[in-house]
Amino acid sequence: MSISEPVEKLMKLFSRFPGVGDKTARRFALFLLQQPGEFSDELASTISLVRENTFPCSICGNLTTEDPCPVCSDPFRDRGILCVLENVEDMISIEQAGVFSGLYFILGGRVSPMDGEDLAPERIAKLREYATGGGFREIIIATNPSVEGDLTFYAVLDSLKTTGLRITRLAFGLPLGGTIGYADRVTLHASIESRVDVRVPDRNGERKE
Amino acid sequence: MKISSTQWEGFRNLKPRRLEWAEGLHLLLGPNGSGKTNILEAFHVLTGWGSLRGERTADLRSWTDPGRGTFLSASFDGEDSLEVKVGIGARIVAKKGGSSLRSSQLRPLVPSLIFLPNDLSLVEGSPATRRRLIDRLCALLFPVYALRLHEYGRALRQRNASVRMGRNLAATARVMAPLAAWIWACRLTAVDLIRNGLEEGEGLLPPGVMLELKRGGRGLEDLHLDFWESLEAGQKQERATGVCPVGPHRDDLVIRFQERDVARCFSRGYRRRVAIALLLSSGWAVERKMRRKPILLLDEVMAELDHEGREQLIAVLLRTGWQVFATTAEDCTPDWPGRVWSVEGGRVDEG
Ligand SMILES: Nc1ncnc2c1ncn2[C@@H]1O[C@H](COP(=O)(O)OP(=O)(O)OP(=O)(O)O)[C@@H](O)[C@H]1O
Ligand SMILES: [Mg+2]
Ligand SMILES: [Zn+2]
Numbered sequence: 001m002s003i004s005e006p007v008e009k010l011m012k013l014f015s016r017f018p019g020v021g022d023k024t025a026r027r028f029a030l031f032l033l034q035q036p037g038e039f040s041d042e043l044a045s046t047i048s049l050v051r052e053n054t055f056p057c058s059i060c061g062n063l064t065t066e067d068p069c070p071v072c073s074d075p076f077r078d079r080g081i082l083c084v085l086e087n088v089e090d091m092i093s094i095e096q097a098g099v100f101s102g103l104y105f106i107l108g109g110r111v112s113p114m115d116g117e118d119l120a121p122e123r124i125a126k127l128r129e130y131a132t133g134g135g136f137r138e139i140i141i142a143t144n145p146s147v148e149g150d151l152t153f154y155a156v157l158d159s160l161k162t163t164g165l166r167i168t169r170l171a172f173g174l175p176l177g178g179t180i181g182y183a184d185r186v187t188l189h190a191s192i193e194s195r196v197d198v199r200v201p202d203r204n205g206e207r208k209e
Numbered sequence: 210m211k212i213s214s215t216q217w218e219g220f221r222n223l224k225p226r227r228l229e230w231a232e233g234l235h236l237l238l239g240p241n242g243s244g245k246t247n248i249l250e251a252f253h254v255l256t257g258w259g260s261l262r263g264e265r266t267a268d269l270r271s272w273t274d275p276g277r278g279t280f281l282s283a284s285f286d287g288e289d290s291l292e293v294k295v296g297i298g299a300r301i302v303a304k305k306g307g308s309s310l311r312s313s314q315l316r317p318l319v320p321s322l323i324f325l326p327n328d329l330s331l332v333e334g335s336p337a338t339r340r341r342l343i344d345r346l347c348a349l350l351f352p353v354y355a356l357r358l359h360e361y362g363r364a365l366r367q368r369n370a371s372v373r374m375g376r377n378l379a380a381t382a383r384v385m386a387p388l389a390a391w392i393w394a395c396r397l398t399a400v401d402l403i404r405n406g407l408e409e410g411e412g413l414l415p416p417g418v419m420l421e422l423k424r425g426g427r428g429l430e431d432l433h434l435d436f437w438e439s440l441e442a443g444q445k446q447e448r449a450t451g452v453c454p455v456g457p458h459r460d461d462l463v464i465r466f467q468e469r470d471v472a473r474c475f476s477r478g479y480r481r482r483v484a485i486a487l488l489l490s491s492g493w494a495v496e497r498k499m500r501r502k503p504i505l506l507l508d509e510v511m512a513e514l515d516h517e518g519r520e521q522l523i524a525v526l527l528r529t530g531w532q533v534f535a536t537t538a539e540d541c542t543p544d545w546p547g548r549v550w551s552v553e554g555g556r557v558d559e560g
Contacts, residue, residue, distance in 0.1 A: 150364075
């Protein structure tokens with residue numbers, strides 16, 4: 001064994017990051033060891049500080065250091081429109097694209113029976129409560145354009161069906177099987193702009209094409 | 210379309226080589242294990258279909274000469290003219306004029322149809338073999354078809370999981386229904402086209418062979434309604450077996466001759482001819498709908514036919530004017546009306 005155990009452990013930890021393979025993890029570890037000590041001190045303290053002081057926003061579920069989060073407490077946002085998303089990553093994509101100025105609600109999960117994934121009933125209850133009590137005129141259900149996104153969409157839709165609110169979903173210029181997180185700004189903009197009113201498909205109902 | 214030249218490096222057992230290909234018929238002749246199927250596979254990859262039978266991408270890279278990378282390129286001309294370059298690493302990446310191209314974009318540009326030895330048992334084989342024939346044509350005719358079919362398969366697995374977990378099935382039905390109805394509509398169109406094409410293959414088959422898509426539903430005209438009704442009717446069975454009994458995954462292509470199933474009433478040789486005739490019909494469908502001549506890749510197709518069957522097949526192929534690549538281990542066609550290439554140890558030479 002040519003690498004000492006602590007260095008190996010560091011590499012292992014880095015390799016757990018999404019998109020980081022063994023080689024990149026090694027480069028990260030070696031880079032870190034070649035920097036002056038202050039760098040790793042700062043990194044370590046920043047990580048534990050962020051970890052300690054970051055929590056989900058009590059209103060929308062966004063990760064934040066203050067409650068409510070900057071989006072929920074921003075007076076210039078359109079408070080009549082709520083965008084429901086699967087996760088924080090999707091929210092960041094939409095925020096960075098700058099194509100939406102309403103408020104968000106993060107589900108923090110998706111429906112995928114074969115992976116044993118489902119939405120937490122408390123989260124659904126929370127959404128219902130927020131959507132009905134918040135003075136919204138429109139709820140956009142912006143789940144991913146995939147089978148799991150569709151399943152999640154229907155779960156959310158069913159829970160909001162009786163509220164009488166106007167419900168829309170993204171019009172998918174997004175490729176099927178894609179994710180919001182990977183869509184470019186133009187595509188995101190188009191799918192939000194051309195969102196469609198939802199009709200519930202059933203045996204007598206809606207045709208997608 | 211036709212392939213006018215190709216180049217490969219580090220692909221399977223093929224020795225690096227640049228080759229020019231004329232239009233018309235090509236016979237790749239060589240002993241077992243020489244690389245004939247690998248050549249067809251290279252064409253298969255270059256026309257957007259990936260490895261044969263879904264083998265792992267890594268297996269496409271040469272085992273013996275791994276260091277230098279695996280590249281394929283081809284020039285196509287005919288109705289259009291384009292260059293395709295393919296790099297094979299962890300994934301297959303195709304490029305046209307420097308910008309990358311999804312396989313669903315590449316396939317309709319250079320439509321190719323492959324016929325493998327297993328496809329010869331199309332008539333007596335499982336429904337999946339027959340669905341594959343239809344799906345291949347659909348994937349050429351409807352650019353998003355392959356993607357939708359994939360999504361449908363995923364939705365189906367989600368549904369089967371929901372059944373096993375005793376969950377409510379409404380959500381999966383809503384996701385599946387539009388996909389199922391859409392896939393059915395595509396397949397019905399494809400089967401109509403294949404049926405029309407069959408008439409052109411006269412000589413190969415006695416007249417009167419009938420084709421019909423037997424849908425995995427109750428057969429109502431409204432496809433959407435058919436899916437919902439069939440699903441509802443099958444739910445008891447579904448709960449009992451844990452498998453969804455309704456949908457495109459249960460489709461079959463019924464092939465009849467004088468009211469009888471050809472799997473039972475045709476001899477082996479004739480069943481082979483039906484299989485080949487269906488492939489040719491797909492080719493005609495491609496030519497008519499896409500206004501591009503297909504490129505045919507035929508692996509060991511001659512071997513299973515008798516002398517008369519071979520002569521007729523060759524006559525039909527000549528009539529089409531398509532570019533055809535056929536492989537054979539034994540020279541069973543002394544009067545092959547095209548070029549003959551000898552393949553030996555991964556090396557290809559004219560002669
Ligand atoms: N990745 C690879 N690297 C090197 N050789 C390979 C690779 N994959 C397959 N081969 C070899 O290529 C050889 C030729 O295969 P191929 O299937 O093309 O032969 P063939 O001429 O079609 O033979 P047959 O007449 O038996 O069908 C096989 O012997 C196989 O071992
Ligand atoms: Mg072979
Ligand atoms: Zn918030």
